[in-house]
Amino acid sequence: MITTYSAIEQEVIRIISRTKKVKPNRLHTDVSLEQKLGFDTLDLVDIILALEKSFKIEIPDEVPINTVGDFVTYVADHTEPVAA
Numbered sequence: 001m002i003t004t005y006s007a008i009e010q011e012v013i014r015i016i017s018r019t020k021k022v023k024p025n026r027l028h029t030d031v032s033l034e035q036k037l038g039f040d041t042l043d044l045v046d047i048i049l050a051l052e053k054s055f056k057i058e059i060p061d062e063v064p065i066n067t068v069g070d071f072v073t074y075v076a077d078h079t080e081p082v083a084a
Contacts, residue, residue: 008079009072012051016068019050029069047071055079 009029017024020043033039039047048059051071057078065071 005072005076008076011054012072012075013068015050015054016047016071019047027068029067029072031068032066033068034066051075 013024013027016022016027020037020039022037026037031037033044044065048065051057052059055075055078057075059065059074059078063070063074065074
């Protein structure tokens with residue numbers, strides 16, 4: 001199970017990269033998904049579904065997601081920490 005912010009960030013980037021066929025080196029936390037990468041609403045829904053499945057969380061429609069970092073922060077804040 002993923003426990004650190006850095007590990008969560010790497011996994012979120014991996015999922016976005018795999019889901020939307022974008023090279024991971026283009027997915028920095030401050031990159032705008034719509035403006036820089038041209039993602040549309042359907043692309044974001046695909047990413048949300050993949051993240052929800054992978055991390056076993058729910059991302060409500062009203063959560064503002066504009067950047068890769070928004071996804072990372074939301075997932076990190078809503079993933080159960082695992083005891084070492």
